Amino acid sequence: MQQSRQQKKRQKLQSDIQVGEEVYTVGGMIGTVVAMDTNKLTIKLADNVEVLVLRSAIAGKYQQS
Numbered sequence: 870m871q872q873s874r875q876q877k878k879r880q881k882l883q884s885d886i887q888v889g890e891e892v893y894t895v896g897g898m899i900g901t902v903v904a905m906d907t908n909k910l911t912i913k914l915a916d917n918v919e920v921l922v923l924r925s926a927i928a929g930k931y932q933q934s
Contacts, residue, residue: 883924886910891931894922899931 886892886902892912893899900912903919910927913919 879928882929883927886924886927886930892927893929893931894926895928896926898922 886905888902888905891899891901892910894912898912898914898920900914900920902910903913904911905924908924909921910924911919911921
């Protein structure tokens with residue numbers, strides 16, 4: 870039951886992502902979403918460095934502390 874709640878929460882997070890938000894991936898990369906389509910996001914990691922990731926690879930929204 871706990872696992873299904875966490876899975877639903879993660880799916881909602883992944884579907885609510887917008888261009889311009891900072892996110893982190895399950896691999897630990899942190900970047901800003903610059904483009905997206907149904908299943909993929911383009912994340913800018915640094916100047917002239919963008920990566921294409923699956924939406925399912927997004928672990929959460931990044932908040933600097």
